[in-house]
Amino acid sequence: MPAPSHLDHFDLDIGLRDASCDENLPPVRRAIAALCIGVGVDDAYLSVRELREAVSLVHENASGGRAKLAGILSTQCDDFQRAIYYCLAGRGVVEMAEAMDWLLTILKARGRTAAWLSRMRVRRKDLVSPYVSEAPDGPVVSASADFELGQSWFVERGPEPY
Template sequence: MKTDCIEAFDLDLTLKDASSDPSIRPTRRMIAAACIGLGPEDAYYSVRELREAVEWIHEGEPAGKRKLTTILSNHCDDFQRCIYYALAGKGIVLVLDDLQWLEGVLQARGKLAGELLRGKRPMLPLVSPYVASEPDGPVGRFDVDFEIGPSWSFDPGPDYEAFDRVVDPKLSL
């Protein structure tokens, strides 16, 4: 379909690029790939809600644990669990950094979708990766008083940039 010589825009293009870019940290590639096909609003607000819960826990906000257990035990699709478990145990600084990065990508994607809709510009249809609106498998039961492990206080310090270094694929191990 064409309008004014402009072909349908692929809203997932940035996510597809990010998911396969070797200069991007592997965890970011994973979570970008997990968002492909999701509606702009659902993806953005789901990641924002998850980031807020994780941030609240990190900041010692009592409501954070309750919010995270509610998210992880929710009987809707598995998207938020997918994002959380892709990052769990990686260290809170990196987890929050990756969630904030993804939230920014998804926010820009949502703004672009809005502009395209308002301008009546064609977009490629989004094909959700989820085939059901409920979980596909067991959903855990969580105690809001769960213990905070060492990854929730891990700070890589000045070597943080080392986590983003790209390994030259030509180098052999």
């Protein structure tokens, strides 16, 4: 059964675009939604999930947590994960985690929609990566796990209100 014509060229980023412009959302959530626009469906979800897991490991003082986070932030690839991390850094570890959980919900729904569209053979708009290179665009952090945690790792939330 063919899909309805109004689904032709479906924009998978519509939810991210809406979130990035929603004045009822905190600015940091609008910002991280905007950072995901154009990033591949699996790449965006898996990258944010990996970053979220690393932040949890550091927060829980788990063995290898700092090495995992340092590894992510020092990887010689595009700056997507660094952009998400530094957008949230300094706001309190709980706020950082909650923002990534919120984003993961949107990205998971985006992935499910992409899978459904694929099964239904519905054409979707091409995702155009916002990155011009798969390499870092500047200096990256050291891969050393021996880094000092800033004060925001010891508070739950940043200053209120937005």
